[in-house]
Amino acid sequence: MTTIKIKGMSCNHCVVAVDKALNEIDGIKDIKVDLQKGEATFEEPMPLDMNIVRERIKKAGYEVV
Numbered sequence: 650m651t652t653i654k655i656k657g658m659s660c661n662h663c664v665v666a667v668d669k670a671l672n673e674i675d676g677i678k679d680i681k682v683d684l685q686k687g688e689a690t691f692e693e694p695m696p697l698d699m700n701i702v703r704e705r706i707k708k709a710g711y712e713v714v
């Protein structure tokens with residue numbers, strides 16, 4: 650399981666947007682986005698390119714920190 654810190658989430662809409670962005674990445678599953686902690690956790694395929702994760706999150710309007 651991977652945990653990433655995400656900057657910029659402020660409401661439930663953000664949670665949905667981040668969840669959707671992660672969901673579109675091949676192989677990622679069991680996504681949980683925690684608004685209060687500013688974190689997302691998921692089960693990742695091996696190997697997972699974190700640059701793709703960063704890029705997708707950024708495209709959705711947030712930042713992996």
Ligand SMILES: [Cu+2]
Binds near residue numbers: 658660661662663
């Ligand atoms: Cu929001």
